[in-house]
Amino acid sequence: MNELPQQLVNGLLLGSMYGLVAIGYTMVYGIVQLINFAHGEIFMTGGFGALTVWLILPGGTTMWLALPLMIIGAVIVAVTIAVGTERFAYRPLRGGPRLAPLITAIGISLALQQAVWAWYPGATSSLTFPEIPGGPFHLGSITIQTGDVFLLTAAPISMAVLGYFVMKTRTGRGMQATAQDPDTAKLMGINTDRIIVVAFALGAAFAAIGAVAYGLKYGEVNFRMGFILGLKAFTAAVLGGIGNIYGAMIGGLALGLAETLATAFIADIPGMQQLGGQSWADVWAFVLLILVLLFRPQGLLGERVADRA
Amino acid sequence: MRQRSLLILTAVLTTGALSLTACGSRDDKGGDSAGGGGTTVVIGVDAPLTGDLSALGLGIKNSVDLAAKQANEKKYVDGVTFKIEALDDQAQPSSGQQNATKLVADKNVLGVVGPLNSSVAESMQKVFDDAKLVQVSPANTNPALTQGQDWNGGTKKRPYASYFRTATTDAIQGPFAAQYLFNDAKKKKVFLVDDKKTYGAGLAATFKAEFTKLGGKVVGEDHVNPDTKDFSAVVTKIKNSGADVVYYGGEYPAAGPLSKQIKASGAKIPLVGGDGIYSAEFIKLSGKEGVGDLATSVGAPVETLPSAKEFVENYKKANYKDAFEAYGGYSYDSAWSIIEAVKKVVDDNGGKLPDDARAKVLDAMKGVSFEGVTGKVSFDEFGDATNKQLTVYRYEGGAWKPVKSGTYTG
Numbered sequence A: 001m002n003e004l005p006q007q008l009v010n011g012l013l014l015g016s017m018y019g020l021v022a023i024g025y026t027m028v029y030g031i032v033q034l035i036n037f038a039h040g041e042i043f044m045t046g047g048f049g050a051l052t053v054w055l056i057l058p059g060g061t062t063m064w065l066a067l068p069l070m071i072i073g074a075v076i077v078a079v080t081i082a083v084g085t086e087r088f089a090y091r092p093l094r095g096g097p098r099l100a101p102l103i104t105a106i107g108i109s110l111a112l113q114q115a116v117w118a119w120y121p122g123a124t125s126s127l128t129f130p131e132i133p134g135g136p137f138h139l140g141s142i143t144i145q146t147g148d149v150f151l152l153t154a155a156p157i158s159m160a161v162l163g164y165f166v167m168k169t170r171t172g173r174g175m176q177a178t179a180q181d182p183d184t185a186k187l188m189g190i191n192t193d194r195i196i197v198v199a200f201a202l203g204a205a206f207a208a209i210g211a212v213a214y215g216l217k218y219g220e221v222n223f224r225m226g227f228i229l230g231l232k233a234f235t236a237a238v239l240g241g242i243g244n245i246y247g248a249m250i251g252g253l254a255l256g257l258a259e260t261l262a263t264a265f266i267a268d269i270p271g272m273q274q275l276g277g278q279s280w281a282d283v284w285a286f287v288l289l290i291l292v293l294l295f296r297p298q299g300l301l302g303e304r305v306a307d308r309a
Numbered sequence B: 001m002r003q004r005s006l007l008i009l010t011a012v013l014t015t016g017a018l019s020l021t022a023c024g025s026r027d028d029k030g031g032d033s034a035g036g037g038g039t040t041v042v043i044g045v046d047a048p049l050t051g052d053l054s055a056l057g058l059g060i061k062n063s064v065d066l067a068a069k070q071a072n073e074k075k076y077v078d079g080v081t082f083k084i085e086a087l088d089d090q091a092q093p094s095s096g097q098q099n100a101t102k103l104v105a106d107k108n109v110l111g112v113v114g115p116l117n118s119s120v121a122e123s124m125q126k127v128f129d130d131a132k133l134v135q136v137s138p139a140n141t142n143p144a145l146t147q148g149q150d151w152n153g154g155t156k157k158r159p160y161a162s163y164f165r166t167a168t169t170d171a172i173q174g175p176f177a178a179q180y181l182f183n184d185a186k187k188k189k190v191f192l193v194d195d196k197k198t199y200g201a202g203l204a205a206t207f208k209a210e211f212t213k214l215g216g217k218v219v220g221e222d223h224v225n226p227d228t229k230d231f232s233a234v235v236t237k238i239k240n241s242g243a244d245v246v247y248y249g250g251e252y253p254a255a256g257p258l259s260k261q262i263k264a265s266g267a268k269i270p271l272v273g274g275d276g277i278y279s280a281e282f283i284k285l286s287g288k289e290g291v292g293d294l295a296t297s298v299g300a301p302v303e304t305l306p307s308a309k310e311f312v313e314n315y316k317k318a319n320y321k322d323a324f325e326a327y328g329g330y331s332y333d334s335a336w337s338i339i340e341a342v343k344k345v346v347d348d349n350g351g352k353l354p355d356d357a358r359a360k361v362l363d364a365m366k367g368v369s370f371e372g373v374t375g376k377v378s379f380d381e382f383g384d385a386t387n388k389q390l391t392v393y394r395y396e397g398g399a400w401k402p403v404k405s406g407t408y409t410g
Helices: A004-032 A039-056 A063-093 A099-119 A146-168 A170-180 A182-187 A192-218 A225-240 A245-268 A278-295 B002-020 B054-073 B093-105 B118-130 B170-184 B198-214 B232-241 B252-264 B280-290 B306-317 B328-348 B357-365
Strands: A137-139 A142-144 B039-047 B080-088 B109-113 B134-137 B163-165 B189-194 B217-223 B245-249 B271-273 B294-298 B369-372 B375-378 B389-396 B399-407
Touching: A004 A039, A004 A142, A004 A146, A004 A170, A004 A192, A004 A225, A004 A245, A004 B232, A039 A063, A039 A099, A039 A192, A039 A225, A063 A099, A063 A192, A099 A225, A142 A146, A146 A170, A146 A192, A146 A245, A170 A182, A170 A192, A182 A192, A192 A225, A225 A245, A225 A278, A245 A278, A245 B232, A278 B217, A278 B232, B039 B054, B039 B093, B039 B328, B054 B080, B054 B280, B054 B306, B054 B328, B080 B093, B080 B328, B093 B109, B093 B118, B109 B328, B109 B357, B118 B134, B118 B163, B118 B198, B134 B328, B134 B357, B163 B328, B170 B198, B170 B245, B170 B294, B170 B389, B170 B399, B189 B198, B189 B232, B198 B217, B198 B245, B217 B232, B232 B252, B245 B252, B252 B271, B252 B280, B280 B389, B280 B399, B306 B328, B328 B357, B328 B369, B328 B375
Parallel strands: B039 B080, B039 B109, B109 B134, B134 B163, B189 B217, B189 B245, B245 B271, B271 B294
Antiparallel strands: A137 A142, B294 B389, B369 B375, B389 B399
């Protein structure tokens, strides 16, 4: 079982990535009860934003200088697109039937994928993403890559910043109020339109950070990278309790760990050889989701309305 | 309650979204061939022109286009102008079948080159066979496509008479790699990974059979989902298994990142695969970590064959945006075999296309024999290429370098 520590780290890394993207699903759902299926593609555009910054920078720029600029580039691109879709696609449909924005989200998702495919130079196949030189680091039997270090630091810091923002700032409290009751919040003088934009923007920013981590970890970005990851992140958000920001992170970690451990150990159980391996990991992850939803339909951390933001 | 029904709805939509991406074919008219008087014969092309495998697919499309252009330029078949109609299957069997139906409906189509994926071919074979429309794949290597499901049990039976291929099968490719690894590279402990697709699983199985027969040991097996990029869990298993080589049955979009992640984990062992990873994209995806990886591919290296020099030159001259990749030569030969068959039919019919041109072309395919880009091109009673040469390539200095060529003998 000396594999276990490394597999736990693998799971945590994968889970952190799911968590970062899941925040976007959960925040938007918490405030406007919309499942923003285009969020996976917002994540993807963040990755391309970071890559664009890297390509613009003169060759030979050190990663220590380039990385912050790439994160800023990723966040700007993702936030601009997220806010743009909110303004021009979702806002006109607000107050309409629930289905309309949902279908719109799927449409935007396809449109963004195809737009990047068609117009980003070379995006018809995977594009190489720069890597942080150095590493890998060894901790006992655990090996950690430089790209993973970024993810391991970025995820908790992002979570802490988000927690502080929602709990302590005026805008954050406005978000909580809007989540509880949009109409009353409006009567109390909260500009709910602005709050909704902020929710979209924040979600996009975290997705962008996740996208930079994705690029650093796997060394490539492609126009379809947001599709599967977006679905997984959505699953993580439901698992953790959609609408709850801490739930998104916990759900992400649970999902990542479940997938990794299923890959690693199910096949070792006598008689389960056929059902093990990475191709079955998704099955086990969704078995976990079904079990959680059976016993706790509100997700791991519940849909505590008061905390929803 | 409303929320719950929303969630259920969402789940349904998610499934819908998953399958949505699989449909929707994007029409690509391909390069227009030079016009001319007389009859127009269309050669259909089906390959993944978008998505992860598009590098290989575009190479196929361009090479067929080149064959059509050359035939027109040389006026190879009197009074016939060749045109291509390229459809995108996105490596999805469902799209492949739709494309097949579309090509069958166009009466000018007398032959089809493609597809890239064995799994796509499975979905197309019956459609073409019902229409007696010739299909020649430059890339399918699954033995069952020509020799029936029981090919390994000894009873070979050709399921569809309209299906031909210029590529060699996995029944030869897997064992060839096993022999090279065991005898030449002295690797004794292998970790097998495949993507569960028709091509990947078949390749891994034939490799395993030969490798264990030679005395090698399989220290672990896993199957991956080629849509994901995170193989960390599998990589950790590989590292701890003590294997000295990894054999991957599948294609480069998963193989590249897999190889990179294996090396990054600290296990400095080569990844070996079939023609599905023999692509410049693999080199891009696996990065500098992939150096030393091996791939087998059908035929002798296209660039070194004297018969191929002309093809490489003409391809360069035609200024295609994309490289001809692993299957360029085979695609050219596939298209040319159709052109040869059309020529025979036209010549036999006094310079005109007969009414039942498709059936006649299908008949003529059996006798086709010419010196192609990849060597002598002709088909045996199953529709398989008679040319059974294979080559092992090693990733060195930013490119695939041929290491050893040979034919597999039982």
